[in-house]
Amino acid sequence: MNKITGRFWRALSLTSWVMASLSFVSMAGAAEEALPSLSYDQTGERLLKVQANQLFESTDGGAAWTMIPLPDEVAEGRLVTVSEPATAEQALYIAGPSIGVQRSTDHGETWQELNDGLPNQDVTALDVHRHQPETLYVVIADDGLYQSEDAGTTWKKMDSGPAQPVRRLIHSDMEGSMQTGWLYAVSDDAVRLSMDCFCGWRPTGELDAGRVYDLAYKLDDPEHVYVATEQGLWRSDNGGQEWQQVKGDGPTFVTLTLAPQGTLYALDREGELMRSEDQGQTWTPPDA
Amino acid sequence: MRKRWILVTTWLLMSAAGQAMAGGGPSSRDTSRLEEGERIYQQYCASCHGSEGEGQPNWERQNAQGELPAPPHGPEGHTWKHSDAMLYRIIAEGWRDPWNKTERLTMPAFENVLTPAEIRSVVNYLKTLWTPEQRRHQAEESEGAPFPWQSE
Numbered sequence: 001m002n003k004i005t006g007r008f009w010r011a012l013s014l015t016s017w018v019m020a021s022l023s024f025v026s027m028a029g030a031a032e033e034a035l036p037s038l039s040y041d042q043t044g045e046r047l048l049k050v051q052a053n054q055l056f057e058s059t060d061g062g063a064a065w066t067m068i069p070l071p072d073e074v075a076e077g078r079l080v081t082v083s084e085p086a087t088a089e090q091a092l093y094i095a096g097p098s099i100g101v102q103r104s105t106d107h108g109e110t111w112q113e114l115n116d117g118l119p120n121q122d123v124t125a126l127d128v129h130r131h132q133p134e135t136l137y138v139v140i141a142d143d144g145l146y147q148s149e150d151a152g153t154t155w156k157k158m159d160s161g162p163a164q165p166v167r168r169l170i171h172s173d174m175e176g177s178m179q180t181g182w183l184y185a186v187s188d189d190a191v192r193l194s195m196d197c198f199c200g201w202r203p204t205g206e207l208d209a210g211r212v213y214d215l216a217y218k219l220d221d222p223e224h225v226y227v228a229t230e231q232g233l234w235r236s237d238n239g240g241q242e243w244q245q246v247k248g249d250g251p252t253f254v255t256l257t258l259a260p261q262g263t264l265y266a267l268d269r270e271g272e273l274m275r276s277e278d279q280g281q282t283w284t285p286p287d288a
Numbered sequence: 289m290r291k292r293w294i295l296v297t298t299w300l301l302m303s304a305a306g307q308a309m310a311g312g313g314p315s316s317r318d319t320s321r322l323e324e325g326e327r328i329y330q331q332y333c334a335s336c337h338g339s340e341g342e343g344q345p346n347w348e349r350q351n352a353q354g355e356l357p358a359p360p361h362g363p364e365g366h367t368w369k370h371s372d373a374m375l376y377r378i379i380a381e382g383w384r385d386p387w388n389k390t391e392r393l394t395m396p397a398f399e400n401v402l403t404p405a406e407i408r409s410v411v412n413y414l415k416t417l418w419t420p421e422q423r424r425h426q427a428e429e430s431e432g433a434p435f436p437w438q439s440e
Contacts, residue, residue, distance in 0.1 A: 156428070158369075176386030178374060197374070199366035200348055200359075202387070241387055 034078055035213065036271040037168075038255045041084045042219070047257070048082045048092075051271040055082055055094065055108070062265065062273040062286035068092075071111035073099055081126050081168070085133030086219075091151070093136065095126035101138055101152055114152030119143055125169035129196075130181055137183060137196075139166040145183075145198065159198040164189055168214050171196065174222035174239050184215050184225075184240070191215055191227055191240060204240030214255040218262065226280065228253040228266060233280045250274055250283035321405075325413030328406055332398065337361055341417045354389025361414050368415075368422035371433035375411045376404075408435055 036051040047058045049065065053074055056065040070079070077098030084092050092108070095101045100121030101114040114136075115121055122141040129135035134151040144160040168186035176182075179197040184204075188211050192201045210230030218224040225236045226246075233246040233253065251274070253266035264276040266283075274283040330339060336358035337343055343360030351357055361367045367375065382397030384390075398407065415423055 178370065178378070178383070197366075198369050202348075 034080070035167075035254045035269065036267045037081050037214070038257045038265060038267050038273075039082055039084070040257045040259050040265065042086050042260055043084065043088055043090075047265060047273075048084070049267065049271065049273075050079050050082050050094075051267075053079050055079065058286075060286075061263075061275065068104075068108035070094070070108065071102055071113075073102070073113075077121070080124065083126050083128045083136075085128045086130060087133045089133045091133070093126060093128065093152070095123040095138060097122045097124060097141065099123065101126060101136070103152060114148070116153070117148075117155035118146060125166045125185075127169045127171045127183075130171050130173040132180070137169055137171060139169055139185070141165065145169075159194070161185065162187060162192045162201045170215055170217070172217055172222045172239075174217070176239075182239075186212055186215050186227075188212060193240060205236065205242040207234060207243050209234055209243075209245070213253070216256045216258045216264070218258055219260050226256060226258070226264065228256045233266075235280065246280040248276070248280045248283060250276065250280065321409045322413055322416070324406070325409035325411070328402065328410050329413050332401065333410065341365075341414070350388070355394050356385045356388060358394070362417045363419050363422060368418045368426045370429070371426070372408075372411060372430040372435045373433035375414070376407055376435050379407050379410060404436075411435075 034052070036049060038050075039048050040046075041048055041057075044057075045059065047062055049056045049058070055068045055070055057068055058065045074094070074096070078096045079094060079099060080096040082092065082094050090105050090107075092104045093101060098121055100118060100123055102111045103114055104111045118138070119140060120143075123138045124141050125139040127137050129137070132149075134149060136148045136152055138146050138155075139161055140146060143157075145158050146155040147158045148155045162185050164187035166185045166187055168184075170184040170186070171181055172184060173181045177195040177197070178199065179195055181196050183194050183196055185192045185194070185201065190207060191204045191212055193204055194201045207227065207229070209232070213228040213230075215225060215227045217226070223237060223239045225240050227234045227236075227243070230252065231245075233248055233250065233256075234243040235246050236243050250266065251268045253274070254269050256264060256266035258264055262277070264280055266274055266276075268274070273286050275286055276283045338360065341361035343365060344357035347357040347359045349356075359365045359367070370378070378395060379402070380397065380399040382393035383395040384393050388394065402410070415426065418426065
């Protein structure tokens with residue numbers, strides 16, 4: 001009897017181990033999936049798109065895209081994001097695992113590595129401070145969040161970050177912070193938020209929407225936030241304390257951004273751009 | 289008594305590096321101000337933040353009233369992430385988390401209760417609760433944001 005029981009438990013534990021391994025592989029795969037990303041450059045009045053390890057810009061609302069040259073190192077890594085200061089600076093920052101952080105000030109003709117002081121180049125997210133063009137934030141996988149106050153010349157570890165892998169980091173000048181603003185961290189399971197003094201990550205309101213992809217906020221009303229999820233677009237009017245689903249006609253978007261005029265731009269998984277002028281209710285392609 | 293000895297020793301060690309570079313030793317004035325800081329802390333702060341700075345239970349989540357409880361001040365908290373200027377301001381002016389469901393200052397304002405020097409003493413006492421690395425981090429954050437000049 002004992003022998004049978006022992007075999008049963010061995011079989012059960014082996015099954016559990018296999019299931020756990022498969023689950024881990026699946027989660028890791030999800031976290032490393034290369035999804036397109038989108039941002040709006042206020043200074044240049046252009047859309048910037050990262051897709052398939054390439055960087056594109058559009059100055060006509062997404063009707064036509066032009067490729068921006070990238071450094072050779074990008075071919076060895078996985079480009080995940082582009083960010084730019086919201087001022088007259090001409091800097092363009094890119095980041096990704098095995099790439100680290102790089103900056104170009106000449107429209108991609110030359111790039112400068114900004115990885116001194118970072119523990120490694122496995123950057124999963126990057127953003128520039130909303131009002132301080134030389135303040136950058138990056139997330140290093142399995143390490144934490146680093147800040148630079150001199151445009152990437154030096155870095156300082158500020159926080160271990162949320163426990164979950166972070167796919168997007170967005171700085172906001174929403175009121176109420178002890179310091180200068182807030183940082184949204186988008187992970188597969190949720191959106192979390194911290195003041196930019198890094199005094200604790202708080203979950204945003206209940207968002208039972210499957211996988212979370214990206215977040216954007218209205219530049220002139222930062223409490224007005226959108227989030228793209230597996231189950232569609234959600235919106236908050238109080239910085240993420242509560243979410244309401246937007247009953248729109250758009251497909252599932254994996255990244256989104258807001259232009260200063262309030263136009264919402266989003267990409268689906270294949271990188272197809274759509275735009276909405278009515279807060280996500282109706283969507284049209286850029287050339288419509 | 290043992291606690292007081294630890295407090296003074298920690299402060300002496302904290303001061304030693306800086307003082308050594310300046311060619312002097314930690315002064316009795318420093319240690320008495322630190323003792324003053326602890327006395328003020330125990331009188332005004334400990335009832336919420338704990339006599340050892342341990343904070344309230346579940347301090348990272350809103351309580352039944354929809355308020356964030358008082359956080360700890362030790363290594364497990366986030367006090368060490370704030371500059372001297374910020375800590376001074378929070379003690380002087382008070383604070384409520386913007387996501388709290390109530391409007392009251394959960395951290396009361398002490399500017400009409402404590403003198404500027406007393407507020408500085410409390411902040412300096414809190415520094416004895418941190419790790420050396422946390423003290424270094426906070427000192428760097430304070431370089432550009434020291435105690436307000438008028439707080440003599």
